[in-house]
Amino acid sequence: MQKAFQEAEDAFDKGEIPVGAVVVINNRIIARSHNLTELLNDVTAHAEMQAITAAANFLGGKYLKNCTLYVTLEPCQMCAGALYWSQITKIVCGASDEKRGFRAMGSQLHPKTEIIFGIMEQECSNLMTTFFKNKR
Amino acid sequence: MQKAFQEAEDAFDKGEIPVGAVVVINNRIIARSHNLTELLNDVTAHAEMQAITAAANFLGGKYLKNCTLYVTLEPCQMCAGALYWSQITKIVCGASDEKRGFRAMGSQLHPKTEIIFGIMEQECSNLMTTFFKNKR
Numbered sequence: 001m002q003k004a005f006q007e008a009e010d011a012f013d014k015g016e017i018p019v020g021a022v023v024v025i026n027n028r029i030i031a032r033s034h035n036l037t038e039l040l041n042d043v044t045a046h047a048e049m050q051a052i053t054a055a056a057n058f059l060g061g062k063y064l065k066n067c068t069l070y071v072t073l074e075p076c077q078m079c080a081g082a083l084y085w086s087q088i089t090k091i092v093c094g095a096s097d098e099k100r101g102f103r104a105m106g107s108q109l110h111p112k113t114e115i116i117f118g119i120m121e122q123e124c125s126n127l128m129t130t131f132f133k134n135k136r
Numbered sequence: 137m138q139k140a141f142q143e144a145e146d147a148f149d150k151g152e153i154p155v156g157a158v159v160v161i162n163n164r165i166i167a168r169s170h171n172l173t174e175l176l177n178d179v180t181a182h183a184e185m186q187a188i189t190a191a192a193n194f195l196g197g198k199y200l201k202n203c204t205l206y207v208t209l210e211p212c213q214m215c216a217g218a219l220y221w222s223q224i225t226k227i228v229c230g231a232s233d234e235k236r237g238f239r240a241m242g243s244q245l246h247p248k249t250e251i252i253f254g255i256m257e258q259e260c261s262n263l264m265t266t267f268f269k270n271k272r
Contacts, residue, residue: 041198042189043221044180053178062177077243078217085179085214106242107213 001092001120004070007034007047008127014039018127021047021071023055023064030067031055047071048079052086064088072124074101074117084110091115094124137228137256140206143170143183144263150175154263157183157207159191159200166203167191183207184215188222200224208260210237210253220246227251230260 007020011034023031031054036045048071056062064086072094075083080102083091087110096117098104109115143156147170159167167190172181184207192198200222208230211219216238219227223246232253234240245251 037198041196042192043198044185044189044218049180053180056178060177062173062179076217076221078214078221081212081214081217081241081243082180085212105217105244107217108241 001070001072001094003029003032004072005094005120005123005127007032008072008124011035011047012127012131018131019047019071019073021051021069023051024068024070025055025059025066030058044078046076046079048075049082052082052088056086062086068092070119072120073097073128074103076100077102077105077107080107080109083113084108086110087112089113092119093117094120095128096121137206137208137230139165139168140208141230141256141259141263143168144208144260147171147183148263148267154267155183155207155209157187157205159187160204160206161191161195161202166194180214182212182215184211185218188218188224192222198222204228206255208256209233209264210239212236213238213241213243216243216245219249220244222246223248225249228255229253230256231264232257 004020004022008018012018016035016038019035031051033047033050035047068090070092074093074097140156140158144154148154152171152174155171167187169183169186171183204226206228210229210233
């Protein structure tokens with residue numbers, strides 16, 4: 001989650017909503033990314049979406065079995081939907097998203113996917129709060 | 137919807153699940169795409185996702201205001217999530233997806249988005265049925 005947090009800090013420095021993601025298989029990082037919606041002018045360029053695409057590219061197959069996604073913010077319904085299709089084994093989240101997180105929006109993960117919330121929650125949450133405070 | 141259906145037929149011919157999408161603004165097509173999850177080995181490569189990215193690229197901004205998406209199959213929760221973020225004005229759907237469609241999965245579109253179901257429903261649905269029958 002430290003590496004995902006570094007990615008979120010990179011996003012912060014670029015003026016992007018600070019969310020970072022890393023995909024790990026067998027203790028090895030195979031994808032790392034951060035939110036790029038502003039730079040790419042693309043609502044689909046969330047950290048998780050890029051990490052899913054990059055990890056599948058690395059693995060040469062579209063399913064992320066035995067992979068863990070570390071992400072600094074609870075995924076939105078788009079990212080939860082992509083994670084559903086990927087059948088990823090595990091997701092580890094930092095901050096929760098009470099408004100636009102997949103749980104609040106009613107979306108579903110794949111039944112095979114385990115999810116853990118609240119890892120480095122305070123740091124991840126503080127980075128978001130600082131970002132939006134600076135925007136105002 | 138005819139153009140979206142042609143895209144779905146292109147997907148069919150490539151052995152991809154036959155879903156096609158077109159984005160229109162002021163009666164002009166600004167994006168057309170079909171499902172490429174097999175070719176790209178990427179669960180995120182749904183027709184709608186590509187159409188959203190292409191349309192935003194064409195417009196030079198990430199919001200699809202005044203745009204209409206024509207899509208041959210009801211969007212899944214990932215695509216509905218992306219459409220939510222895009223704040224697209226209108227969605228016109230062909231076939232419904234009782235299992236994995238965003239309505240069955242509990243996902244939400246943006247409150248600003250109007251959606252219409254059942255346009256060329258039979259053709260769109262038949263193409264899917266034929267595809268999966270051939271797969272067996």
